[in-house]
Amino acid sequence: MSLTKSVYNLLFRRTSTFAITIMVGAVVFERIFDQGGEAVFEQLNRGKLWKHIKHNYENKEEE
Template sequence: MALAKTVYNLLFRRTSTFAVTIMVGAIFFERVFDQAGDAVFDQLNRGKLWKHIQHNYENKEEE
């Protein structure tokens, strides 16, 4: 209960801090959701994307 009261007093009591908390939370959620979506896409398409098969088609030039 004390934790909830502390969070309320720090983040949700004033409108300005509430708005900033919502904005920061939205940005954080967007970043996590985007990275998770990319990871799922890469996993489902493993072996089909250029970054996975690039070594088959590029020649290593010897110096």
């Protein structure tokens, strides 16, 4: 109960801190969701993406 009351008093009691908490939470959630989705995409498409196969198509200049 003490932790709940502390969080309420710190983040949700005033409208300004509540709005900032929501905005920061949205940005953090967006970054985590984006990076998680990118990791899943990379895992599902391993070996098919350009960065994984470009060494097969690059010309190696002989000096």
